[in-house]
Amino acid sequence: MKIAIIGAGPIGVEAAVAAQAVGHQVRVFERGQIADAIRQWGWVRMFSPFGMNSSPRGIARLRQSGAAVPEAADLLTGREYVSGYLDPLAKTLGDSVSTETSVLAIGREGQLKGENIGEPQRGTSPFRLLLREGARTDRERIETADVVLDCTGVFGQPNPLGTGGLPAVGEAAAEQRILRGLPDLELDWREEDDRARFLVVGGGYSAATMICELFRRQAGRAGGRILWAVRRAGALPCPLITDDSLPERDRLARKANALVADGEVELIAGATVAAIERTGGQLNVSLAIGEIQRVVAVHRLLGCCGFRPDQELARELQTQTCWATEGTYPLAAALLGATGGDCLKVPTPGAATLRHPEPGYFALGGKSYGRTPNFLIRTGLQQIDSLLAQLPPAA
Secondary structure, eight states, rough: EEEEEOOOHHHEEEEEEEEHTTTTEEEOOOOSSTHHHHHTTTTTTTSSSSGGGGHHHHHHHHEEEEEEOOTTOOOHHHHIIIIIHHHHHHHGGGGGSSSEEEEEEEEEETTTTTSSOOGGGGGGOOOOEEEESTTTTOHHHHEEEEEEEEEOOOTTTBSSSSSSSSSSSSTTGGGGEEESSOOOHHHHHOOGGGGOEEEEEOOOOHHHHHHHHHHHHHHHOOOOEEEEOSSSOOOOSSSOOTTTTTTHHHHHHHHHHHHHHSSSSEEEEEEEEEEEEETEEEEEEEEETTTTEEEEEESSSEEEEOBBBSSSSTTTTOOOOOOOSSSBHHHHHHHOSSSOOOOOGGOOOGGGGBBBSTTTTTEEHHHHHOOOOOOOHHHHHHHHHHHHSSSOOOO
16 A cells, blocks of 8 residues: 655654555655654653653664664653654655655545545545645645554644633734744843743643753742743642653652742643734733733743644545544544553554554554643553554565
8 A cells, every 4th residue: 555654753663664664655744853852852851751752663673773772761862762762763754755745735536525425436546645745845746555653743833822722812923932832042142131030831741841840940040930820720820640650750740830939930730822912022912811911021931821622634635533622533532531640551553443444544653642641651652553553464
């Protein structure tokens, strides 16, 4: 079968290796470089050991090529994970991988979205992928495939800062002073940031990571201040997991919470961002805390509010996503009731939960979970094996 894989992150690369190993024709299309999203947070040390983020298949393939492989227990940074595993693994795929190649849209040969609904004949015509080659060109072409694996993840679509999932009033106008996700402050830090006031919005591990990094950079310097706004109204901004089996995750949460307890970071609990006003060299951020409105003046704003999938890519396909999470619908139903707490305890449902009404189209990896944040790379690797076992074998 001719399989098109969109996205060359860990799930896309591993899926290509797995499909190629059983004889399928594989093409991988990546709009940037290999593991582009991970490179953006490459400075961060991962919670999970390398053994959870790699497959025996991939390790064996790298060793056959003569490349060194990290130890299973190693806690790698994102950069180390890319340079020590994903990049060399992608190189073993040769010219099957096309970087700087964007997939603009996916459709069916000779069929519109609303035709042959639920009919087997819909799967008899190939997929058509509209590609744009090169980061600075308008050169486009069509690629066809029997199966499409959408491994584009969610990292490129951060959630807005405002309440109700909407951008806050003035958020778009203030975009130049807003950092999102897990930005590398080393690349963006200025001398005046040593004394700047930062506001971090979000109550997860990404927010805790940025709190600790901001404190490290400002420690011992007069004038700087870090504020942390979370929606929860509890005493701990970053919840702890009882008997956490990932010590690095537990260490991070405790460190961030301790910075609040020690008065190094000011916690603003039960708060949502109502409006942002850019005035000169700072931002006036209006926070709604119950019936109270508080305005804080800061120089930089960090949004760590999670991510959402880009559904535009498959707009012309017959897809079905959960109305709450925007994840693949059968998978979202299977995960219902297991979306909180420890991501290690979330079950990995089988290949049937990855199916869309569109035959041959599958979202794998973080995109299959939609807005649900507790996806693990290990889960994506299990998805790959489960899915390939259900596809017709290579001739």
